[in-house]
Amino acid sequence: MRALHADTGYLLYRLGLRSGQLFNAALEKYGLRLRHYALLRYLATVEGAQQRELSDRLGYDPSAIVSLVDDLQKLGFATRRPLPGDRRSRVVVLTDEGRDALRDTDQASRQVTDELLGPLDTEERQALHTLLRRVSDQDRG
Numbered sequence: 001m002r003a004l005h006a007d008t009g010y011l012l013y014r015l016g017l018r019s020g021q022l023f024n025a026a027l028e029k030y031g032l033r034l035r036h037y038a039l040l041r042y043l044a045t046v047e048g049a050q051q052r053e054l055s056d057r058l059g060y061d062p063s064a065i066v067s068l069v070d071d072l073q074k075l076g077f078a079t080r081r082p083l084p085g086d087r088r089s090r091v092v093v094l095t096d097e098g099r100d101a102l103r104d105t106d107q108a109s110r111q112v113t114d115e116l117l118g119p120l121d122t123e124e125r126q127a128l129h130t131l132l133r134r135v136s137d138q139d140r141g
Contacts, residue, residue: 019116026108030101031075035060037109039068040094040102043078048091050083077101 005011023034032040038058043049051069055062069092072078077098083089094102117125 015116019112022112022115023109026112027105030105030108031071032101032105035064035068036072036077037102037105039065039072040077040098040105043092043094044099044102048081048083048093050089050091054092072098075101 020034027037051065055065078092079095080090081093083091
């Protein structure tokens with residue numbers, strides 16, 4: 001086991017698994033999973049997005065986006081609207097109910113993050129966040 005713990009990639013993998021488990025457990029009472037939360041969080045930053053954009057930005061397969069948007073629409077958290085100037089295309093828009101759900105799930109997200117990063121002090125958490133952003137940003141090119 002010591003050899004595995006010397007492998008940073010493995011530790012990141014284990015942390016990712018644990019993070020996903022905790023996030024999904026915290027979001028379950030809202031009828032959501034981590035992928036839904038990520039989609040809601042992104043929609044909160046834009047006036048609307050085509051499903052193709054959501055797939056590109058979040059790194060999810062286009063067929064997964066269709067299913068996730070369907071789920072959010074059934075919950076009343078998002079809706080599809082015609083794209084201004086192109087009635088054949090649709091954009092996904094966060095609803096007021098979606099904003100309310102996001103506010104509630106944001107609190108759950110903070111609690112999960114606090115649990116995951118409990119052993120770190122504030123400065124260490126910020127340093128970790130900065131490093132993870134740097135590594136994550138290289139994927140976007």
